[in-house]
Structure formats: C-alpha cells, structure tokens
Amino acid sequence: MTFGDECKEAILKGDIGLAEKLANKTVNEKLDLNEAIDAFSLAIREAGDLFEEGEFFLPELMRSAEAMKAAMEIFDPILKEGKEDRYLGKVVIGTIEGDIHDIGKTLVASLLSADGFEVHDLGADVPVSTFIDKAIEVDANIICISALLTTTMLGQKRLIDQLKEKNIRDKFKVLIGGAPISKTWVDEIGADGSAENAVSAVKLAKSVLGI
Ligand code: B12
Numbered sequence: 001m002t003f004g005d006e007c008k009e010a011i012l013k014g015d016i017g018l019a020e021k022l023a024n025k026t027v028n029e030k031l032d033l034n035e036a037i038d039a040f041s042l043a044i045r046e047a048g049d050l051f052e053e054g055e056f057f058l059p060e061l062m063r064s065a066e067a068m069k070a071a072m073e074i075f076d077p078i079l080k081e082g083k084e085d086r087y088l089g090k091v092v093i094g095t096i097e098g099d100i101h102d103i104g105k106t107l108v109a110s111l112l113s114a115d116g117f118e119v120h121d122l123g124a125d126v127p128v129s130t131f132i133d134k135a136i137e138v139d140a141n142i143i144c145i146s147a148l149l150t151t152t153m154l155g156q157k158r159l160i161d162q163l164k165e166k167n168i169r170d171k172f173k174v175l176i177g178g179a180p181i182s183k184t185w186v187d188e189i190g191a192d193g194s195a196e197n198a199v200s201a202v203k204l205a206k207s208v209l210g211i
Pocket residue numbers: 041044045047048049051052058061062063065098099100101102103104105107108143144145146147148149150151175176177178179180193194195196197198199201204
C-alpha cells in the first residue's frame with residue numbers, strides 16, 4: 001500500500017489514530033509535507049463525493065473530517081516553523097457565517113503564516129461585521145473569506161457590499177475561496193481574487209500586495 005493509499009484509508013474510515021500516525025510519520029521521517037497534505041485533501045474530497053452519492057452519511061463524513069483535522073493539527077506547527085522573522089502584511093481570515101467548514105481555511109491560514117504574514121484567524125461561522133471590525137482594528141492588508149456552501153458564499157458578497165457602504169472597500173484586498181468559488185463569482189462580487197488551494201492562496205496574497 002502506498003503512503004497516499006494509507007492516507008485515503010485513514011480518512012475514508014475516519015480512523016483518527018491512523019491519520020495521526022501517518023502525520024507523525026511524515027514529520028518524523030521528514031517526508032514531503034505538501035505531498036502528504038495533498039493526499040489527505042484528496043481523500044477528504046473523496047469522502048465528500050461519497051456523501052453526495054449517498055454512500056456516506058453525515059456521521060461518517062464528520063468522522064472523516066475529524067481524522068483530517070487531527071492530521072492537520074500535527075502539521076500546523078511544522079508549517080509555521082521558523083518563519084516568524086519575516087513580515088509581509090496582515091491578514092484577517094475566517095469562514096463566513098452559517099458555514100462551519102474550516103479545514104481549507106485553516107490550511108490557508110497556516111501557509112500564509114508560514115510564509116511570513118501576520119494572520120488573525122477568526123475561525124468558522126464568522127459574522128460579516130466581525131471580519132470588518134477585526135480588519136479595521138488590526139489595520140489589515142487583506143481579508144480572506146472562505147465559504148464551502150453555495151448558500152454561504154453569498155456572505156462573501158455581503159462583506160464586500162458592506163465595505164463599499166462604509167467607504168472602506170479600497171483599504172483592503174479581499175480574497176475569497178472554497179470549493180464552490182469560480183472566477184465568474186470573483187468578478188461578479190468585485191473580489192480581488194481567489195485560489196484553488198493553499199499554496200496558490202499564498203502566491204495570490206503576495207501578488208495582490210505587489211510582493
Ligand atoms: C469535510 C466536509 C464537511 C465537514 C466539515 C468539518 C470541518 N471542520 O471543516 C462536516 C461533516 C462537518 C460537513 C458539514 C456539512 N457539509 Co460538508 N463537506 C466537507 C467536504 C467533504 C470537504 C471539505 C474540505 O475540508 N475539503 C478539504 C480542504 C483542504 O479543501 P477546501 O475546503 O476546498 O479548501 C481549499 C480551497 O478551497 C482553498 N480555500 C479555502 N478557503 C479559502 C479562502 C481563500 C481566501 C482562498 C484564497 C482559498 C481558500 O484552499 C483550501 C486549501 O487547499 C466537502 C466536499 C468538497 N468537495 O469540498 C463537503 C461539502 C462542502 N459539504 C456539503 C454539505 C451539504 C454539508 C452540510 C450542509 C451537510 C448537512 N446536510 O448537514 C453540512 C454544513 C454545515 C454548515 N452549516 O456548514 C456540500 C456543499 C454543497 C453545496 N453545494 O453547498 C459539500 C460540497 C459535499 C457535497 N458534495 O455534497 N462537511
């Protein structure tokens with residue numbers, strides 16, 4: 001069985017112990033971290049497909065997500081290691097209100113922080129006003145809004161609309177992301193960009209700040 005197959009087994013079976021063991025193996029044996037994160041991410045998406053096809057029920061999907069989060073918690077300190085001396089800009093990030101999906105958002109937050117951004121992670125199910133208040137409070141350069149549901153992605157638009165109403169749209173770059181987000185949606189709501197994964201999200205954050 002390949003390492004990728006093992007990651008898939010851990011996630012699809014919702015085996016938290018195995019997920020942690022594989023994550024620890026990646027860290028201790030200095031295996032390729034990005035490859036491991038990709039393998040886990042692929043597996044959790046497969047769990048989502050099984051859920052959509054009716055093969056998986058919600059408790060099984062939740063168990064898979066818990067296994068995924070357990071692995072990510074082991075990767076998190078490694079992702080953040082040793083890069084605190086650089087300072088690229090301030091980011092406020094969260095998953096929009098009504099939406100509890102936080103795995104992808106947390107991955108983006110970890111990689112931004114690893115690359116030298118000061119990251120204020122507000123968590124999941126975050127009201128629009130909390131994003132805006134925090135961005136003003138810390139004088140953020142970028143607001144990152146994650147949404148995984150076609151219903152909650154409307155909150156990304158609400159946030160941008162409120163920035164416009166308050167006449168502070170130009171103060172912040174607004175990046176959006178999550179599985180349902182398309183280029184058309186970015187243009188429609190007037191966001192500054194989106195990215196399909198955490199590595200591209202970091203590149204995008206740098207490019208919108210001209211770094
Ligand atoms: C895991 C999961 C869950 C877990 C979440 C656990 C957690 N703590 O996050 C649990 C089981 C709790 C869950 C619940 C639900 N889920 Co769910 N879930 C998923 C699943 C399988 C994977 C999401 C995930 O973690 N992916 C892995 C990460 C790494 O990828 P990602 O999130 O896409 O993030 C990457 C990029 O999008 C990008 N990115 C993300 N955010 C941002 C932000 C910025 C600024 C940028 C630049 C980039 C960026 O970078 C990330 C890292 O690479 C998806 C299926 C899918 N294909 O996405 C369904 C899915 C999103 N869920 C779905 C549904 C329907 C639900 C529920 C409503 C189910 C229910 N009937 O109750 C509830 C929602 C509750 C709520 N109010 O939020 C649907 C949504 C359908 C739709 N069209 O809206 C999906 C698509 C499943 C499906 N195929 O039906 N879910």
